[in-house]
Amino acid sequence: MPVFTLPPLPSEDNRWKIVNGTMRKNGYARHALIEALHTVQSSFGCLDDDAIRFVAQSLRVPLSQAYGVATFYHYFTLKPPGKHTITICAGTACYIKGSDKLIAAAERKLGIKQGQTTADGEISLMIARCVGACSRAPVMLCDGELSGQMSAEQVQAQLERWAVE
Amino acid sequence: MTIEELDQIAASARSEREKFEHEINVCHGTGCLSQHSDRVKESIAQALQALGKNAYVRRTGCMGLCAAGPLVLVDPEGSLYQHVNPSHAEKIAASLDDKPVEELQCNLREHFDQQVHIVLENSGRIDPERVEDYIASDGYRALLMALNDMTPQGVVRQITESGLRGRGGGGYPTGLKWGTVAKAKGDVKYVICNGDEGDPGAFMDRSVLESDPHRVLEGMAIAAYAVGASKGYIYVRAEYPLAVSRLTSCLRDARRHGLLGNNIGNTHFNFDVEIRLGAGAFVCGEETALIASIEGRRGTPRPRPPYPASSGLWGKPTLINNVETFANIAPIIRKGSRWFAGIGSARSKGTKVFALTGKITNTGLVEVPMGIKLREIIEVIGGGVPGGHKFKAVQTGGPSGGCLPESMLDIGVSYDALQSVGSIMGSGGMIVMDDTSCMVNVARFFMEFCMTESCGKCVPCRAGTAQMHTLLTRICTGAGTMDDLALIEDLCSTVKETSLCGLGQTAPNPVLSTLKYFRNEYIEHIVEKRCRAGVCNMEAAAEVLA
Numbered sequence: 001m002p003v004f005t006l007p008p009l010p011s012e013d014n015r016w017k018i019v020n021g022t023m024r025k026n027g028y029a030r031h032a033l034i035e036a037l038h039t040v041q042s043s044f045g046c047l048d049d050d051a052i053r054f055v056a057q058s059l060r061v062p063l064s065q066a067y068g069v070a071t072f073y074h075y076f077t078l079k080p081p082g083k084h085t086i087t088i089c090a091g092t093a094c095y096i097k098g099s100d101k102l103i104a105a106a107e108r109k110l111g112i113k114q115g116q117t118t119a120d121g122e123i124s125l126m127i128a129r130c131v132g133a134c135s136r137a138p139v140m141l142c143d144g145e146l147s148g149q150m151s152a153e154q155v156q157a158q159l160e161r162w163a164v165e
Numbered sequence: 166m167t168i169e170e171l172d173q174i175a176a177s178a179r180s181e182r183e184k185f186e187h188e189i190n191v192c193h194g195t196g197c198l199s200q201h202s203d204r205v206k207e208s209i210a211q212a213l214q215a216l217g218k219n220a221y222v223r224r225t226g227c228m229g230l231c232a233a234g235p236l237v238l239v240d241p242e243g244s245l246y247q248h249v250n251p252s253h254a255e256k257i258a259a260s261l262d263d264k265p266v267e268e269l270q271c272n273l274r275e276h277f278d279q280q281v282h283i284v285l286e287n288s289g290r291i292d293p294e295r296v297e298d299y300i301a302s303d304g305y306r307a308l309l310m311a312l313n314d315m316t317p318q319g320v321v322r323q324i325t326e327s328g329l330r331g332r333g334g335g336g337y338p339t340g341l342k343w344g345t346v347a348k349a350k351g352d353v354k355y356v357i358c359n360g361d362e363g364d365p366g367a368f369m370d371r372s373v374l375e376s377d378p379h380r381v382l383e384g385m386a387i388a389a390y391a392v393g394a395s396k397g398y399i400y401v402r403a404e405y406p407l408a409v410s411r412l413t414s415c416l417r418d419a420r421r422h423g424l425l426g427n428n429i430g431n432t433h434f435n436f437d438v439e440i441r442l443g444a445g446a447f448v449c450g451e452e453t454a455l456i457a458s459i460e461g462r463r464g465t466p467r468p469r470p471p472y473p474a475s476s477g478l479w480g481k482p483t484l485i486n487n488v489e490t491f492a493n494i495a496p497i498i499r500k501g502s503r504w505f506a507g508i509g510s511a512r513s514k515g516t517k518v519f520a521l522t523g524k525i526t527n528t529g530l531v532e533v534p535m536g537i538k539l540r541e542i543i544e545v546i547g548g549g550v551p552g553g554h555k556f557k558a559v560q561t562g563g564p565s566g567g568c569l570p571e572s573m574l575d576i577g578v579s580y581d582a583l584q585s586v587g588s589i590m591g592s593g594g595m596i597v598m599d600d601t602s603c604m605v606n607v608a609r610f611f612m613e614f615c616m617t618e619s620c621g622k623c624v625p626c627r628a629g630t631a632q633m634h635t636l637l638t639r640i641c642t643g644a645g646t647m648d649d650l651a652l653i654e655d656l657c658s659t660v661k662e663t664s665l666c667g668l669g670q671t672a673p674n675p676v677l678s679t680l681k682y683f684r685n686e687y688i689e690h691i692v693e694k695r696c697r698a699g700v701c702n703m704e705a706a707a708e709v710l711a
Contacts, residue, residue, distance in 0.1 A: 029461075030461055031459070031460045031461035032461060033461035033462075034441075034442070034444055034458065034461050035441070035442070035461075037444075038403065038442050038444070061461075065462070068463055069461070069462065069463055072446065072463040072464065072620075073443075073444030073445050073446050073463075073464070074444070074445035074446065075403050075404070075443075075444040075445035076444055076445075090365075091365030091366050092365045092366035092522075092523075092560065092563065092594065092596050092610070092611075093365070093366045093522035093523055093596055095610055096522075096523045096524065096596060096598055096602055096607075097523070097524075128404065129363075129365055129445065129447070129614070129618075130363075130364075130365035130366065130367075130404075131404055132195065132362065132367075132368035132371040132402075132404065132405060133195050133196060133199060133368065134365075134366050134367070134368055134520055134522040134528070134594075134596075135196050135231030135232060135368070135520070135521075135522055135528040135529045135530070136196050136199055136231060136234075136528075137522060137523075137528075139199075144406075146195070146198075146199040147199060148196070148199050148200070
């Protein structure tokens with residue numbers, strides 16, 4: 001019977017060791033696929049082809065299945081994010097409080113659509129399905145930091161601060 | 166760990182507390198933290214030191230009234246301060262042993278007086294990451310009582326007699342579910358806590374996990390003892406990083422104190438819990454989809470039976486309950502089923518936590534006894550609609566629920582009553598809308614949500630939600646006809662009757678309920694090309710009509 005050997009790390013990058021660590025902790029079991037992809041995304045910012053291939057081979061999961069999981073869940077992204085990310089919540093409470101105006105303001109200011117990154121790779125505009133801070137609606141996350149009761153002007157002011165940097 | 170040792174920890178935590186004359190609790194829930202309540206805590210601590218005051222400053226979980234955050238509660242005086250910022254620290258510190266700071270006081274008696282706290286009894290009162298705090302408020306006592314003095318059957322019986330029903334939305338009797346898993350054959354069984362709070366506009370589970378994580382762990386351990394499981398999973402959304410980090414630290418503490426792991430309470434009972442992160446899929450709230458996700462696959466549901474109770478995670482008997490359900494367990498074991506059954510209405514016992522949001526003055530988290538009138542929640546506890554606007558509808562149950570008009574506000578909140586008027590209890594989101602919301606647009610919003618969240622496995626849901634969304638968009642842009650309306654109604658019943666899982670079966674609810682109570686708004690959009698709330702942009706269509 002052929003003995004299974006683990007694939008080599010894709011590159012010298014130390015972050016691959018973190019990914020490998022998550023898989024080793026789970027005994028390279030197939031059910032660790034989502035956990036491993038979470039580690040890839042938190043280390044590298046997105047899931048690229050190399051990463052999906054590496055994880056799939058390490059866990060002996062068909063590549064199609066790994067790709068299927070990576071594209072099924074909204075939290076995973078295959079495109080690298082910009083230097084900064086602004087996430088505007090479009091949950092029900094935020095929608096009722098006018099989050100569509102915030103989204104429109106950000107789109108106008110950045111000249112991109114939701115889910116895209118500016119051409120210079122500086123800012124990504126993302127939409128969240130509810131971040132669970134509904135009592136402070138409408139909310140936005142700037143590089144993960146939450147601010148509540150936002151207005152379109154405040155969104156634009158934040159984007160300007162980033163542009164000046 | 167024995168009951169005596171637990172008592173010792175509780176006693177030493179209490180005597181530690183008695184060294185201080187005052188306790189200053191600073192809310193560190195998500196809402197208050199987003200307004201930098203951590204800085205408030207720091208500056209209060211500094212001010213106390215500078216003034217040489219003898220007080221203990223504690224970070225706590227959510228106090229509920231997020232609208233007035235950041236909140237600070239001073240005990241034993243019981244003064245609650247609202248909208249506190251670091252510059253108020255000195256005033257608060259100086260006010261100890263003196264009169265409370267008047268300009269910061271939050272006087273919302275009616276908001277708190279109507280509430281009954283079971284699930285939230287420790288929220289805003291203890292430091293979520295200090296197991297000693299939890300033990301000092303009777304934490305883990307129920308677990309040790311169950312292990313030492315009760316049989317697993319006895320635990321199931323007590324839960325059954327309490328009348329507790331699943332708080333995730335379905336309202337299935339919890340005792341019955343536990344009994345089924347307990348009776349299922351198999352040496353390996355699992356307990357899963359469903360913390361995939363996908364319903365947009367709801368944050369009860371997040372708050373419970375962030376404010377009192379040990380309570381959920383204790384509930385899971387008692388459940389595991391009752392059904393004969395030795396391994397548990399908590400499935401939490403990756404969007405809740407604070408909940409995940411607090412849970413991780415609490416798991417470590419519980420293991421260190423011998424409250425999780427092997428030989429819990431010096432008995433032969435072993436149980437441990439692992440955290441699994443969700444990855445943003447609403448459908449994973451459905452139990453079979455959630456199981457698929459824990460197994461590392463795409464979260465698609467499968468037909469039931471077999472139910473997870475007989476064949477769940479990796480084909481083994483599995484108990485799945487919601488965060489809030491588990492949070493109710495310890496008090497029921499501690500205080501008895503009769504006490505719990507005495508709260509609430511005839512067929513819905515206990516309390517329900519609601520996330521009160523939208524166009525309402527006191528946004529935040531409330532816990533009310535079942536059977537309370539919707540009107541009381543909205544007008545008394547919630548403080549009504551702000552800004553001189555008029556109440557239009559209240560939405561419960563998220564994308565699976567419905568919108569209820571003013572005329573329905575006098576029904577009592579219970580699983581059956583809400584269902585009979587076309588909505589559902591759901592997990593506890595309660596979103597209030599005023600006259601600036603267009604009900605057709607709200608229906609379109611929810612349909613868009615269901616369309617993008619449909620997993621695509623069954624055709625009625627995948628194609629039906631997309632078609633309904635197209636039709637609703639036509640109506641919202643003024644291109645709709647009365648035939649479209651008939652088609653929507655027809656599609657609603659098809660999708661409802663033939664979808665595989667709860668997502669599709671309930672997706673038409675927001676449309677059906679708005680059609681039932683706000684049909685005139687649909688007609689206005691179609692015939693007069695007019696949106697009375699001014700939300701839908703119909704100018705182009707209106708011009709053609711003119």
